[in-house]
Amino acid sequence: MKSSILFGKTLRDVPSDTESTSHKLLIRAGFIQQIASGIFSLLPMGNRSISKIRNIIREEMDSIGGQEVNLPVVQPRDLWVESGRAETFSPPLASFSDRRNREMVLAPTHEEAVTVMAKAMVNSYKDLPFILYQIQTKFRDEPRPRGGLLRVREFEMKDAYSFDLDEKGLDNSFSLIIQGYERIFKRCGINVVMVQADSGGIGGKDSNEFVLLTDSGEDMILISDKGGYAANVEKAVFEKTINPIESIMKIEKISTPNITTIDKLSKLKNISKNKILKSLLYTVNQKPVLVVIRGDYDVNETKLRNLFSGKEIRLSTKKEIETLGLNLGYISPIGIKGIDVILDDSVTMGSNFFAGANEKDFHFRNVNFPRDFKAKNVNDIAQAKQGYKVKDGEGFLTEKKGIEVGHVFKLGTTYSSKMNAKFSDQRSNSKDILMGCYGIGIGRLLAAIVEVNNDDKGMILPPSVAPFEICLVPINLNDQDVIDYTNELYKNLIHKCLEVLFDDRDSPPGVKFQDIDLIGIPIRLVVSSRNLKNKQIELKLRSGKDVQLFSIKNIETEVFNLLRNSEYI
RNA sequence: CGGGGUGUGGCGCAGCUUGGUAGCGCAUUGCACUGGGGGUGCAAAGGUCACAGGUUCAAAUCCUGUCACCCCGACCA
Structure with missing residues (x-):
């Protein structure tokens, strides 16, 4: 290509509405052009890079036996009603009516369509296993696109889908894909770590994210300083500390005027935070739920949400608290009526706690579970943080930021059961196909590569990705x-x-x-x-x-x- | 959805407080020079000042509303 006929030009000044490094550089270098919030065109230069990334992915997917397919971007809403995601998908599906007045959606992902495809072609266990993949444009009406290609609404994505007859087969497909991913990211010249991820409200067994570590990322992950364990913040678990054993004391009410926070109580009584129980009122389905955790830990709302099958949860407002006759700063599981109590298991790792008295200006001391209050259930709902001890392993957790460039997911029979994608096994029993899905955002991958490969002059691209x-x-x-x-x-x-x-x-x-x-x-x-x-x-x-x-x-x-x-x- | 910010030639900005002929840098066009890190000179072209109302003799500037975009937060199967 000769520069004289190459379409597009570089910019000396950066458009003022850009923030992230990759966004600035991709604009300045003439790779991309924004046409609306989170919607971009690719100029020849950007398109060359994207094509090269796409080809790397295609080669690696083919090399593990994947077969490329093409699935519709516009799909009937009925399909999504069938899978149960028509109303629950977040952000809500972008949709329109066609000229026959049929409701259509713009596909944000293609599990439904690929399941339909598999269903029509699979009858017997002999038809399994296989891996299909697509590299196509998808649309998600994100509430807040940001960072150029890092988070967009219209985007090109490689999504692979595996179909197996049993768990063992699914495990095998899963690990095949992971091997493919490792080669893809290596060929793109970036070091990516695989971390355990939350599988979300949809269920499923395993889910892993592939994260490019960089301070400009929006994903928080926790890694053992001794290696081995790595998870994102939604998923991460840790070894909780256990308070020294004490003999159980008699509960006492104490006066604590204007002491409405863990900090203040800890200072007033000169005790560490792990001697205090923190009670938080959440609203789930318009109903209050009391969440109790030891004062030295914070609630991980993803873990909490999973206890409610992924339903929306939020901290109750001051008004809601007052309506229930509770006092902000003095809320407590003790003597509470008609409200479910959820405990973090840290509450069981100690005794003689301080806790609110559900009465303004008063706390209790020497509170013990289950002597002094009951709970609906006890779970791990604590947020992991830097310096916490790794659970069942060596070392301590370190916090790192990163960009999620890939996600692999064992779906199991979530879609096949709802959409009736079955096969007959050796004994003619009808069984649901086991599925997995595996995504890589192509544009985000380019942006991520640029985020970590640049200097004050511009991008430093590996030959595999450079235009x-x-x-x-x-x-x-x-x-x-x-x-x-x-x-x-x-x-x-x-x-x-x-x-x-x-x-x-x-x-x-x-x-x-x-x-x-x-x-x-x-x-x-x-x-x-x-x-x-x-x-x-x-x-x-x-x-x-x-x-x-x-x-x-x-x-x-x-x-x-x-x-x-x-x-x- | 909550909070903050910005809309003026292709890009970056000034002008707005205190209303009165729309300006600068880069990019562009022409000519000449130059030829190892966004070079120099001369000349030129290019703008409904986001949009819609209003106030005024007069609005980029004041008032009201709308839209778009960015950032922080919420959210992110």
């Missing part, structure tokens, strides 16, 4: 020898199937160099009058600092080896 592998820069267009040689080299490199951008613009060298650095092309070859006289050419790597001189006899082989015979630069 071009080589940029060829003739420096003095008045020198016919320079022009002739560059043209020849350009042809030769293209014959070797290398991706070359020939910067044939009549611009000062500085302009060309700045553009190459911004776009992040891995190899820069400069042809100048002065070096050409000595039959030499200059090579510089975007990722490095130094320029190297090569004989023009060797340069083609040199570049070819650099790009094709090494894993990446």
